[in-house]
Amino acid sequence: MSENNALEILLKSGKRPLFMAHMIAGYPSTAESEKVAAALVQGGADIIELQIPFSDPMADGPTIAVASEDALKAGATVADSLEILKKVVGLGKPVAVMSYTNPVFRFGIAKFVEAIKAAGATAIIVPDCPFDTEEGKALLAAGKENDICIIPVVSPGVPEERLQELAKDACGFVYCTSRQGITGATSKFSNDLADFASTAKRIFNLPLAVGFGVKSKADVQSLSKIADIIIAGSVFVNAIKRGENVEQLARDLTS
Amino acid sequence: MKNSKYGGAYVPEMLWETLKELTAAFESAKNDPAFQKEFQDLLKNYSGRPTTLIFAERATADLGGAKIYLKNEGANLSGAHKITHCLGQGLLAKRLGKKMLIAETGAGQHGVATATVAARLGLECIVFMGTEDIRRQRPNVFLMERLGAKVVPVEYGSKTLKDAVNEALKFWMEHLAEAHYCIGSVLGPSPYPEMNRYFQSVIGREIRAQLQEREGKLPSAVLACVGGGSNAMGSFDDFIGEKSVRLIGVEAGGIGKNVGEHASRKIAGVPGIFQGYKSLFLQTDEGQIAPTHSISAGLDYPGIGPELAELYESGRVELTYATDAEAVDAADFFAKHEGVISALESAHALAEVRKMAPKMGRDEIIVATLSGRGDKDLFNFARAFKDESFKQFLKDEYERK
Numbered sequence A: 001m002s003e004n005n006a007l008e009i010l011l012k013s014g015k016r017p018l019f020m021a022h023m024i025a026g027y028p029s030t031a032e033s034e035k036v037a038a039a040l041v042q043g044g045a046d047i048i049e050l051q052i053p054f055s056d057p058m059a060d061g062p063t064i065a066v067a068s069e070d071a072l073k074a075g076a077t078v079a080d081s082l083e084i085l086k087k088v089v090g091l092g093k094p095v096a097v098m099s100y101t102n103p104v105f106r107f108g109i110a111k112f113v114e115a116i117k118a119a120g121a122t123a124i125i126v127p128d129c130p131f132d133t134e135e136g137k138a139l140l141a142a143g144k145e146n147d148i149c150i151i152p153v154v155s156p157g158v159p160e161e162r163l164q165e166l167a168k169d170a171c172g173f174v175y176c177t178s179r180q181g182i183t184g185a186t187s188k189f190s191n192d193l194a195d196f197a198s199t200a201k202r203i204f205n206l207p208l209a210v211g212f213g214v215k216s217k218a219d220v221q222s223l224s225k226i227a228d229i230i231i232a233g234s235v236f237v238n239a240i241k242r243g244e245n246v247e248q249l250a251r252d253l254t255s
Numbered sequence B: 001m002k003n004s005k006y007g008g009a010y011v012p013e014m015l016w017e018t019l020k021e022l023t024a025a026f027e028s029a030k031n032d033p034a035f036q037k038e039f040q041d042l043l044k045n046y047s048g049r050p051t052t053l054i055f056a057e058r059a060t061a062d063l064g065g066a067k068i069y070l071k072n073e074g075a076n077l078s079g080a081h082k083i084t085h086c087l088g089q090g091l092l093a094k095r096l097g098k099k100m101l102i103a104e105t106g107a108g109q110h111g112v113a114t115a116t117v118a119a120r121l122g123l124e125c126i127v128f129m130g131t132e133d134i135r136r137q138r139p140n141v142f143l144m145e146r147l148g149a150k151v152v153p154v155e156y157g158s159k160t161l162k163d164a165v166n167e168a169l170k171f172w173m174e175h176l177a178e179a180h181y182c183i184g185s186v187l188g189p190s191p192y193p194e195m196n197r198y199f200q201s202v203i204g205r206e207i208r209a210q211l212q213e214r215e216g217k218l219p220s221a222v223l224a225c226v227g228g229g230s231n232a233m234g235s236f237d238d239f240i241g242e243k244s245v246r247l248i249g250v251e252a253g254g255i256g257k258n259v260g261e262h263a264s265r266k267i268a269g270v271p272g273i274f275q276g277y278k279s280l281f282l283q284t285d286e287g288q289i290a291p292t293h294s295i296s297a298g299l300d301y302p303g304i305g306p307e308l309a310e311l312y313e314s315g316r317v318e319l320t321y322a323t324d325a326e327a328v329d330a331a332d333f334f335a336k337h338e339g340v341i342s343a344l345e346s347a348h349a350l351a352e353v354r355k356m357a358p359k360m361g362r363d364e365i366i367v368a369t370l371s372g373r374g375d376k377d378l379f380n381f382a383r384a385f386k387d388e389s390f391k392q393f394l395k396d397e398y399e400r401k
């Protein structure tokens, strides 16, 4: 990652913990996506994770899966998502794009990375695209070419030998799920999360982001002992669905 | 099939170790005489193999062409070929120390087979099933529950097979230590496609041996319906090297060729990466998985097993399709001519037999795999044939105290 990459500057700033707030492009609507992002930023988010909706998101629980489906039903396209990305980038925080392999693959992997680069993103997270697949390798190559970090997603239980493999190509930060399983605002964190987090930090030698199941100030406090970056997603999607104040919620979590 | 164009393991890293362990268990089981003995014993003395190869004499005479044989996988315990890969995977699950089998199901046949095997091997069982499939295959839900399985309805997405796979994958990621995901076709991340083909390949070997004994020769063509492709790959595998044998997979033509009207990858499949594997999928230009339709829940799925997709693209396997109406007609034809009541899935292969056989010589042999028997489709057949007395029976049954 180059030194003037916005994400790199933020990570080097020493501010800890950083807060990465997740949102879905096109949810609750294409028009309102920018407002959601602005509320998250106003509420204290340091990084925005922008999910480009996929019909069958395998790592997501019902909250994000159903919201993705709603966004697609309302007609959200990849082109719309890229427009939203530009606007979110305009809010001045680093943006990590998240999606699944198939939409990226269909768009063309290199083309996709170029497109999000052009729109101002600094990283991409594709949880079902292991680095050692043909597409994973293409993603890594395009990332290098475009100064976009390809963020590895690991979980408690992933053995050290595998972490070491992934660490060779990692940049930016490591996304560590708080447990084996899927996103969702209700479940608990893994018992071996702290041990795993310290192993992952040692092996990757990068800032560690922890997400999945973060829903309260207490969660943020407990995770801030082990994580450099704390990620929350489903809790915001639920708040949007219920018509609650997203900015206030973000502030409650980050303050 | 290493280094192939399709296949692979496109899954979150949390599954890496589990898939590695499963691959190792599968590889060691293949060469372990104790495993083979137990597997073969279960196939023979539990499931009832070899299944019969029925000479469809009256259908042959009526259609006036090739000699027609039906490989009767419906004779297996639990009514379809699915139990074969369930037994194989169930034994592997025990080797891996798992306590629970989880499965997705469309037609309910794979769910029933998994529940059957779980009961037999003393494992817990949870089956995920879309609510649309529960509606059309309700009898199998009842059977799974009687077998001690828990059936979990899947209420989002298209509420069919693909959504049941999603839900099973998610549950699996949350329960990796105790659960083995018993995937029901030759798809999913590696090693599943190869593993399920390996277990199912007994179908083709039996066809070859039975025909050799009865006719002293190879068939001209082997046909099987294709949902994900497990009964097709099982039927074809032993013949792939026999260039004289045409291998024909029959997909669900549904009610038309537009998006959402069929489930044929031949009509509209393009390369994609979904549910852990790379293959041909029905999808939009933007890579969103497309809705599908088939009268048969077991064929109503957007993807096709990666090995089968490669065999299709290389030209070794041909794909074609039968419509909903053709499948229902074919099931009726073989019921009246041979006393065989076919599952709606398998009836797609029978529909192609009716089209092909008359164009072939009388000295030729065509084998169609009857992947399952039709008991589960009682309600679907009754509806398709507008059977008023059956409807009345249902009413009476409902009102009966």
Ligand SMILES: Cc1ncc(COP(=O)(O)O)c(C=O)c1O
Binding pocket: B080, B081, B106, B107, B108, B109, B110, B184, B185, B186, B225, B226, B227, B228, B229, B230, B231, B232, B297, B298, B299, B343, B345, B346, B371, B372, B373
């Ligand atoms: C009787 C029967 N045949 C065929 C299929 C389709 O599966 P596959 O293509 O894997 O054989 C099913 C699936 O549920 C089935 O129940």
